[in-house]
Amino acid sequence: MVQQDIIDSLPAHLRPFVKKQEYGRYTPRDQAVWRFVMKHLTLQLADSAHPVYLDGLARTGIALDHIPSIEEMNECLAQLGWRAVVVDGFIPPAIFMEFQALKVLVIALDMRSVEHVFYTPAPDIVHESAGHAPFIVDIDYSEFLQRFGEVGMKAVATREDLEQYEAIRRLSILKECSSSSEQEIADAEAELERLANSEQPPSEAALLTRLHWWTVEYGLVGEPEDYRIFGAGILSSLGESRHCLNDKAVQKLPLTVDAVKTPYDITREQPQLFVTKSCKHLSQVLEEFAESMCFKRGGAASLRTAIAAASICTARYDSGMQVSGVFSEVLCDAVGNATYLRTTGPTQLAYGDSEIFGHGVAYHGEGFGSPIGHIKDFSRCLSEYTIDELAAHNIEIGKLARLEYLSGITVEGKLEQVFRQNQRNLILSFSDCTVRDLAGNVLFDPAWGNYDLAAGSAIESVYGGVADRTALQLYKPTPRTETLSTKxxxxxxxxxxLVDQLRNGESSEGPDAQEALNAALANYPEEWLLRAEMLDIASDSLRKRLYIELRELGDTHPSLRELTALAIDPEYPFAQSA
Known part of the structure; x- marks a missing residue:
């Protein structure tokens, strides 16, 4: 499928996060990095990865000899009911989850640099394509991944979570860019550490991120004594895919929902991993966690969670009315039932995830408040009454009306309008209206303007973000950092x-080619990857020279020792672990 067709098929608020893959921008060295990583990953993972992995690479359009194009991937993913788009590095977690809920894989645009072959601090196309895509071919896993997106986009995130996302994104960009200064990186690390060491308890979104890390990113499948790798973070890391097999260094624990208690550090190899029995087991654990979330529980406790988060959340009444904003107050009766909610600042009223005309943030710019509960002498929720039934209770448009809630809250004013949809009352609008609680405290004063009352007897769900994402966009794509472009x-x-052309038979292997290869070796004496690439096409005499130079580079530069050893002997990691 054409990139633009995929983009056009997405909801409007997601499109700004999508970039276009300009395939020609990948350099010949980028392609060499891809080949080196994929060659050695597939060798290392042949026995340690879940059997689906190697089959999944081929079935999702991921070749070992070149960076995949998004068109190649989409042609294959379409057969599996999925799509893929490219993005620029980290995107907001809620947006990432929404893509996943729509069965859209987000693929990081960039290719890791040659300096970060073993581990990249920023999302890259190796991790996102070769890590995440292969297991889409497993139906149970595919359904688990989509469901994770549906649950994840509902998680309540705190303001601190959003700040931490920005800090992680900034640090990953700086670390991947060769022109970043040590001071810039140190400052970014200090800021991230400050946010990570917050004494605030982890939010729903943070706990769910941990579950995502220990399953989708760093999961093992089988038994603690006999397991295979399926987590994308391990599958895309030459270092981690070997390290995780060391049972002395890495503890293997059976996966339960308690995994959310375990934080993780993205800057170091993991000291423990969790083992799921199957993809179905993954879904069971996810649903167990989901049952504890505010979007499932609703009620006063969930509203208090939203208030503590200090971020934009949505509360849905049992009538279907949705209130989106920064919640600031919830009143309760003696047995803990929510009786009144209030937001501060711009607020959106919606129904069925669509903003109600005239009730967006432009109109409710300073906040919103409304009762929750049943009205005295009403046998059903206020939303369920017809206009004639309301009139029988002296509630008529153009006349003074008084609503008395069981909680003791009273609403008294002139009824100007009743907004109805799907044969139910959603908003009752009053002029000259006073709202008081049982103690006589004023909750709304006529001097504040017209009063809009949301009809509903209970809050059945509270979740992060807004109801109508097309009308109110919380997340804006972070501009691409200029320092990323290295000359x-x-x-x-x-x-x-030239080496790639010789490999593919596109250039002659005569004296001119040999001379060019010798010149390249002389001009770039420390370019280890170029030498590794040449091994595929080298004559016996040249191969001997390449081995010598690679060993010398490893001896001279300790940071390259493992890479050069791997280039010389693909069995090197297995010999080491043995």
């Missing part, structure tokens, strides 16, 4: 391109 050495790129 390339064109002559070096030409050397990588």
């Amino acid at each position: 390339q050495d064109e002559q070096l790129m030409a050397c990588y391109a």
Whole structure:
């Protein structure tokens, strides 16, 4: 499928997060990094990954010899009911989850640099495509992943969560960019550490992120004594995919919902991992956690969670009315039932996830408040009464009306309008209206303007974000950081391109080619990856020289020792672990 067709099919508020993959921007060295990583990953994972992995790579359009194009992937994913789009690095977690709920894989646009072959601090196309995509071919896993998106987009996130996302994104960009200064990175690390060390209890969104980490990203399947890898973070990391097999260094625990108690550190290898019995088991654990979330529980406790979060959340009445804003107050009766809610600042009223005309943030710019509960002498919820039935209770448009709630809250004023949809009352609008609680405290004064009352007897759900995401967009894409663009050495790129052409038989292997290869080695004496690429096409004499130079590079530069050893002997990691 064409990239633009996929983008056009998305909800309008998600489209700004999607970029276009300009395939020609991947350099010959980017392609070499892909080949090196994928060659050694598939060797390392042949026995340790779940059997679905290798089959899944091929069935989702991911080749080992070149970076996949988004068109290649979508042609294959369409057969599985999924789509893929490319994005620029980290996107807000709620947006990521919404894509997943729509069965859209988000693929990071960039390719990890040669300096970060073993581990990249920023999302890259290796992790997002070769890590996440292969298991989509398993129907149970595919359904689990989509359901995780549906649950995740409902999680209540705190203001601190949003700040932490911004800090992680900034740090990942700085670390991946070669032109970033040590001071810039240190400052960004300090800010992230400050946010991570908050004494506030983790939010729903933070706990769910932990569950995502220990399953989708770093999950194992089987038994603690006999397991296989399926987590994308392990599958896309040469270092982690080997380290996790060390049972002395990495504890293996059976997966339960208690995994959300375990925080993680993205900057180091994990000291423990969780093992699920099956994809069905993953879904069971997810649903067990979901049952504890505010979107399932509703009520006063969930409203208090939203108030503590200090972020925009949505409360849905049992009538279907939705109130989205920053919740600031909930009043309760003696047995804990919510009787009145209030927001501060811009608020949206919606029904069925669609903003009610005239009741967006422009109109409710300073907040919103409304009772919750049944009205005295009403046998059903206020929303369920017909206009004639309301009139029988002296509630008529154009006349003074008085509503007395069982909680003792009273609403008294001139009824100007009743907004109805799907044969139910949703909003009753009053002029010259006074609202008081049981103690006589004024909850709304006529001097504040007209009063809009949301009809509903209970709050059945509270969740993060807004009801109508097209009308009110909370998250804006972060502009691409200019420092990401590092100037390339064109002559070096030409050397990588020549090696690739020789591999594919597109160039002659005569004296001119040999001379060019020798010149490349002389001009770039520390380019280990170029030497690793040449091994695929080298004559016996050249291969001997390459081995010597790779060993010397490993001896001279300890940071390259493992990479050069791997280039010389693909069995190196297995010999080491043995």
